[in-house]
Amino acid sequence: MALGLRRSALEPLWLLCVAVCIDVPVFALAFWFMLYGTVESALFQPLIAATWALFAAAVFVSSMVAIGAYRSAIMADRFGFVMRSFLCVIIPVLGLAGVAPMESFGAAVLAGALALGGAIIPTRMGARVIVGWVIETGLIARRAVIAGGGEEAARLIRGLGARQGNDIRVFGIFDDRDDTRSPTQVLGVPKIGGYEDLLAFVRASEVDLVIIALPFAAEQRIKWLLDEFRVLPVEVGISTYSKDYAFDRNAARGPYLERLRRSFSPECRLTKRLFDVFFAIFALVLLWPVLVCAALAVRLESAGPILFRQQRHGYNDRIIDVLKFRSMYADASDPKARQVVTRGDPRVTRVGRFLRRSSIDELPQLFNVLRGDLSLVGPRPHAIEAQSSQQERFTQIVDGYSARHRLPPGITGWAQINGWRGEIDNAQKLEARYKHDLFYIENWSLWLDLKILVLTPFSLLSSKGAY
Numbered sequence: 001m002a003l004g005l006r007r008s009a010l011e012p013l014w015l016l017c018v019a020v021c022i023d024v025p026v027f028a029l030a031f032w033f034m035l036y037g038t039v040e041s042a043l044f045q046p047l048i049a050a051t052w053a054l055f056a057a058a059v060f061v062s063s064m065v066a067i068g069a070y071r072s073a074i075m076a077d078r079f080g081f082v083m084r085s086f087l088c089v090i091i092p093v094l095g096l097a098g099v100a101p102m103e104s105f106g107a108a109v110l111a112g113a114l115a116l117g118g119a120i121i122p123t124r125m126g127a128r129v130i131v132g133w134v135i136e137t138g139l140i141a142r143r144a145v146i147a148g149g150g151e152e153a154a155r156l157i158r159g160l161g162a163r164q165g166n167d168i169r170v171f172g173i174f175d176d177r178d179d180t181r182s183p184t185q186v187l188g189v190p191k192i193g194g195y196e197d198l199l200a201f202v203r204a205s206e207v208d209l210v211i212i213a214l215p216f217a218a219e220q221r222i223k224w225l226l227d228e229f230r231v232l233p234v235e236v237g238i239s240t241y242s243k244d245y246a247f248d249r250n251a252a253r254g255p256y257l258e259r260l261r262r263s264f265s266p267e268c269r270l271t272k273r274l275f276d277v278f279f280a281i282f283a284l285v286l287l288w289p290v291l292v293c294a295a296l297a298v299r300l301e302s303a304g305p306i307l308f309r310q311q312r313h314g315y316n317d318r319i320i321d322v323l324k325f326r327s328m329y330a331d332a333s334d335p336k337a338r339q340v341v342t343r344g345d346p347r348v349t350r351v352g353r354f355l356r357r358s359s360i361d362e363l364p365q366l367f368n369v370l371r372g373d374l375s376l377v378g379p380r381p382h383a384i385e386a387q388s389s390q391q392e393r394f395t396q397i398v399d400g401y402s403a404r405h406r407l408p409p410g411i412t413g414w415a416q417i418n419g420w421r422g423e424i425d426n427a428q429k430l431e432a433r434y435k436h437d438l439f440y441i442e443n444w445s446l447w448l449d450l451k452i453l454v455l456t457p458f459s460l461l462s463s464k465g466a467y
Contacts, residue, residue: 001172001192001205008206010139011266015131016070020061022123028057030119031092056092063088072140073165075131085120141169142247143206147198147225148213149175149182149191152239156213157187159245168209168247174198195228202232203317208262209247213239233316233406235262263406263441264315271446272408276376279453280369287363294325294360297351304330307364312381315408320373322381323364327352359460365411377449378410379437380421397427404437407444414440417452417459 031053036044064070069084134140146153153173160166172192175182184191192201202210210229214222222238229236237247284291295306307323314320326333332347348356355361368374374381382394394401415421415436420429440448 002201003204005143005171005205005207009141009143009208010134012072012140013266013270015072015075015134015140016065017270019070019075019127020065023061023064024054024057026119026123027060027089028053031056059092060088063091072131072135075127076135077128081127082120082124085124089120135167138169141167142208144168144170144209144211145192145198145201145207146170146173146189146211146213147175147195147229149173149177149186152213152215153182153186153189156211156239156245157189159239163245166245168245170211171207172201174201195225199228199232202234207234209235209237211237211239211247216240231317231400231403231406233262233264264408268444272375272449273372275446275449276369279376280366284366287366290360291363294355294363298325298327298349298355301351302329302349304333308333311384312409313384313402313405314373314381315405317402317405319384320368320381320409322374323368325352325355325361325364327356327361362411369411373408375408375410377412377440377452378407379404379413379440380416380433381409394430397430398434401434404434404441407441412452412456412459413437414448414452417455419459421459 028050032049035049035052039049064084067084067088068074069081069088074084075081146156153175157170160168160170170189173182173186173189174193174195174197175191176194179191182191198210201207210232212222212225214225222240226236235247239245298306305326308326308328309321309323311319312322327349328347329349352361365374369376385393413436415433418436420433420436
């Protein structure tokens, strides 16, 4: 079942983006024809009219976004979508009629109503049909699993079914109790496994919501589950503390025992992806001579491939292949990172030592960024069997270590610019790195990413811990 949910559901944010991309040119054209039909012929200038039309279309679209008119439920409602569109279009129509040298204000408003009516009605009718189909087929439905079975799960499933406009689809139940206390099926929803299986299921699939269905009396158990689920990037809701089973994705952050917000929301995902692609391309254009020189140096010094591929933990603990310039002799490479690189390590080549100290060996990961495996900024991805100098697994040193995988890993990060990079020879270093990663996840913003990118070259002046 998890493999069947590997492709994520369509986020409503993407519907909004598509609608905006359609509305801006359509309504800019409509505003242009409005000006063309009402401005005196001798005074009409097509390019200036196009500028005003684009500005008016931007005002219209911004107004629609501000009042939530691009929500899927609104777009599926023919009357509501059309009325909101007419209301939002009044402002730019009156504004253009007031600033443009038109022959008649009344004629301008009438021409605007006709032109924009011709744009609103067909686009809104088409949107209603398409969005209605998207909703009916469940393409934007939130995928959910339930933690806890029995009567509480049955009550939750009934509540979701009775709620008008429900966009949550339950795919399975996870419960540690035996089949007597927690049946193998509740109202047609199967019990798949226990709570540990739930963590693996969410990491192997694209699930949007985990709902804890336990009674009030199990408050300690609920708190324990919340602590266990903090390593997941999805939203966690609690049915016992929900009034209408809506688990509204647009609601403000609630009290501790109401919900845990997802750490990688669609807005964050889109913004971060655009940021990554833009600056990764910029970096490749700027640094391509450095990449070419590094590749030649690796090739000339020792036999073997120029690039080294290593499996590491990515977003939501999934395995990704990360690219690096090869810094070790080919026959001494350690793809699993079972042996920590230390000062004077004989496995590292002379060129490799320089590349590692300067972090130039990480530059091929810009292609990982373009591919979507990595972000420019985020917690550094560690090898799947990464260990400290004392041969301790990172997951043994820090409890809940995988909580740092709630955002995509990055080439650089908050921990790295604060000096926490390189060899882990004691537990305190890994704990400090972990705390810095959690700080970044909980305080992420576009400006924080930009700050980290700007400070990264300065942090590389110190080669402490990098061998």
